Amino acid sequence: MAAGNRICVGAIAGAFGVKGEVRLKSFCARPEDIAGYAPLYTEDGSRSFTVRLTRPVNGGLGARLSGISTREDAEALRGVSLWADRGLLPSLPDDEFYxxxxxxxxxxxxxxxxxxxxxxxxxxxxxxxxxxxxxxxxxxxxxxxxxxxxxxxxxxxxxxxxxxxxxxx
The missing domain is CATH 2.30.30.240 (PRC-barrel domain)
Structure with a gap:
C-alpha cells in the first residue's frame, strides 16, 4: 500500500523491560486506540507489527510488538514511527484534519x-x-x-x- 494511504499514529520511544517490550508513544486522541489500527507499519512499509498493549508507562504505553522478543530488538526500534492504513482510522469532522x-x-x-x-x-x-x-x-x-x-x-x-x-x- 502506498505511503499516502497511511497515517502516522505513533512512535517507538525505546525499550521497556528486558523481554522485548517497547515504550510506545501514541498520537491517537485516545492513546490506547493505537492497538486497534494494527497491523502498524514502519514509514517505508518494510516491516509490520501487531500490537498488544501491556500497561501504562511513564511517557506512553507499554506494548508487545510481533517479532520483537529481546530488549536489543526493542531498543533497535527506538525512534521508528508507526503508520496505520488510512481505511482503519475513523472519519474526521469537517473541521478536523490528519x-x-x-x-x-x-x-x-x-x-x-x-x-x-x-x-x-x-x-x-x-x-x-x-x-x-x-x-x-x-x-x-x-x-x-x-x-x-x-x-x-x-x-x-x-x-x-x-x-x-x-x-x-
Whole structure:
C-alpha cells in the first residue's frame, strides 16, 4: 500500500523491560486506540507489527510488538514511527484534519498571494502550528492552526487560506 494511504499514529520511544517490550508513544486522541489500527507499519512499509498493549508507562504505553522478543530488538526500534492504513482510522469532522493531509498544501493569504507550503505541523503544547516554508524566505512562517488565522482548508484544491497576524509575517 502506498505511503499516502497511511497515517502516522505513533512512535517507538525505546525499550521497556528486558523481554522485548517497547515504550510506545501514541498520537491517537485516545492513546490506547493505537492497538486497534494494527497491523502498524514502519514509514517505508518494510516491516509490520501487531500490537498488544501491556500497561501504562511513564511517557506512553507499554506494548508487545510481533517479532520483537529481546530488549536489543526493542531498543533497535527506538525512534521508528508507526503508520496505520488510512481505511482503519475513523472519519474526521469537517473541521478536523490528519496532519499528513495538511503537509505539502499550498498556503495563500486572503488576496491569493502565495505564502509557501506546509512543511510540518508542530504542537509545542499550546495547539497545532503550521510550519510554512517558502523558497527565498529566511525562516519558516509559523502559523497558529486556529480558525481565526486559518479560515479555509480546501483539501480537494490542495490549498489553505491563511490570514497571518502581523507579528508572524
Amino acid at each position: 496532519h499528513a493531509d495538511l503537509i505539502g498544501l499550498e498556503v495563500v493569504d486572503p488576496g491569493g498571494v502565495v505564502l509557501g507550503r506546509v512543511r510540518a505541523v508542530q504542537n509545542f503544547g499550546a495547539g497545532d502550528i503550521l510550519e510554512v516554508f517558502a523558497p527565498g524566505r529566511r525562516s519558516t512562517l509559523m502559523l497558529p492552526f486556529t480558525r481565526a488565522v486559518v479560515p479555509t482548508v480546501d483539501l480537494a484544491a490542495g490549498r489553505i487560506v491563511a490570514d497571518p497576524p502581523e507579528e508572524v509575517e
